[in-house]
Amino acid sequence: MEVLNRQRCFEGEQLRVQHRSQSLDCDMTFSLYLPPAARGGVVPLLYWLSGLTCTDENFVQKAGAQRYAAEHGVAIVAPDTSPRGEGVADDPEGAWDFGLGAGFYVNATESPWDRHYRMYDYIVDELPALLAEEFPVDVERASIFGHSMGGHGALVIALRNPAKFQSVSAFAPIVAPSQCPWGEKALGQYLGPDRENWKNYDSCALIEAGALQLPMLVDQGDADDFLEEQLRTGLLEQACADTGYEATIRYQSGYDHSYFFISSFVGSHIAFHARALEHSLAED
Numbered sequence: 001m002e003v004l005n006r007q008r009c010f011e012g013e014q015l016r017v018q019h020r021s022q023s024l025d026c027d028m029t030f031s032l033y034l035p036p037a038a039r040g041g042v043v044p045l046l047y048w049l050s051g052l053t054c055t056d057e058n059f060v061q062k063a064g065a066q067r068y069a070a071e072h073g074v075a076i077v078a079p080d081t082s083p084r085g086e087g088v089a090d091d092p093e094g095a096w097d098f099g100l101g102a103g104f105y106v107n108a109t110e111s112p113w114d115r116h117y118r119m120y121d122y123i124v125d126e127l128p129a130l131l132a133e134e135f136p137v138d139v140e141r142a143s144i145f146g147h148s149m150g151g152h153g154a155l156v157i158a159l160r161n162p163a164k165f166q167s168v169s170a171f172a173p174i175v176a177p178s179q180c181p182w183g184e185k186a187l188g189q190y191l192g193p194d195r196e197n198w199k200n201y202d203s204c205a206l207i208e209a210g211a212l213q214l215p216m217l218v219d220q221g222d223a224d225d226f227l228e229e230q231l232r233t234g235l236l237e238q239a240c241a242d243t244g245y246e247a248t249i250r251y252q253s254g255y256d257h258s259y260f261f262i263s264s265f266v267g268s269h270i271a272f273h274a275r276a277l278e279h280s281l282a283e284d
């Protein structure tokens with residue numbers, strides 16, 4: 001593991017770290033914000049999962065989250081969105097919605113994708129183990145959030161691992177990849193044509209199958225060009241209504257899909273997670 005960069009930020013530190021990933025079989029880079037409280041001991045951890053075309057850096061540079069993380073004393077790790085490097089398969093036409101920068105947080109089962117595309121295992125198992133060993137973060141007190149494809153990843157990972165996360169939130173998530181063009185393209189190629197296998201990576205399907213309750217917050221801009229065709233927030237509202245799953249789903253007037261939207265509400269999401277993490281500490 002190598003720390004590539006270290007920046008002072010709101011009295012804490014913004015790091016960029018490179019390491020060899022066993023689950024992805026390639027070198028990976030992630031960003032990690034450590035708040036000033038981390039100088040005095042371990043702090044709770046937020047995972048941020050980014051969307052299509054992103055690296056670990058988009059969130060760090062555009063969301064303005066460090067101010068709030070410093071205030072609440074939480075660390076934020078922002079991993080990359082796919083395996084990278086020589087020999088990692090990409091969309092043959094270099095499409096931006098599949099392959100590099102578009103790992104969809106799944107463990108691929110189909111060749112050639114199964115060779116490196118195991119982002120689910122990377123986020124759920126490998127990254128927490130590495131962070132716990134190397135940094136002052138408490139991976140037992142963790143929450144997860146993300147945007148668009150990363151919102152899908154955050155919801156799916158939390159719904160499948162309710163004991164590992166105290167809360168989940170998402171900005172403009174792809175709520176049902178089985179029912180939108182981006183998701184059908186990605187899951188069809190990473191997981192093959194049997195749609196039964198897609199259900200493990202579909203938030204609405206997981207809620208309909210009886211996923212355990214976690215504190216859940218979703219923000220969706222009503223001026224988001226991807227809302228109707230790709231994100232389909234209404235399907236999440238319907239799945240929650242059908243099953244009694246409690247989620248706060250907010251439509252934000254005039255906001256689009258960009259990081260201007262994320263930066264406007266990131267403080268509210270971090271406060272939401274900080275409350276859940278404090279509550280879990282009180283229960284210990």
Ligand SMILES: N[C@@H](CCC(=O)N[C@@H](CSC=O)C(=O)NCC(=O)O)C(=O)O
Pocket residue numbers: 050051052053054058062096147148149150257258259
């Ligand atoms: N290149 C595309 C737009 C891609 C895009 O909007 N990516 C979003 C995530 S979309 C869903 O996962 C993003 O976060 N982009 C990075 C950023 O810094 O804004 C196009 O041309 O339409």
